[in-house]
Amino acid sequence: MADVRSHLADVIDRARRDETPTIITRRGKQEAVVIDIHEYQRLRHIAEQVEESWLNQLADEAESEGTAGSVSLEEMAALLRAQQA
Template identity: 85%
Template structure:
């Protein structure tokens, strides 16, 4: 479902109910551009968990590769995660 910001403003409770009860997300547009999405909180949490697991697997793979290449210039997994968080922040 795609709706404009103006339409969503007029019936936000319905948009939230649709997301939570029917599990139908709503993409919100502003001036024709997709800006945000309203989705069920459980779906949001599920997607966040998937993203975190993928990031952790990627970091572990990088750490394994770095370890196999030697320790010169290597950083710990924790340092790598901090660098990525800083870059995203």
């Protein structure tokens, strides 16, 4: 941590120029990573695409299962209240 503070500009330059990530540790435990902003944005885009694909798959599966055995939101709330009582 102290190393990063004293060399922050170098860490950022290395991430941007060399595309080299720097893992920051505190008391020997990995806490954070400094990466180039474009790499961060690329990774976020991939994560969002994967999440959207997964949600679409879940929706397709639910749709293919139909409504047999499903309960309304109100019925689910009543069941949860009954379990808490």
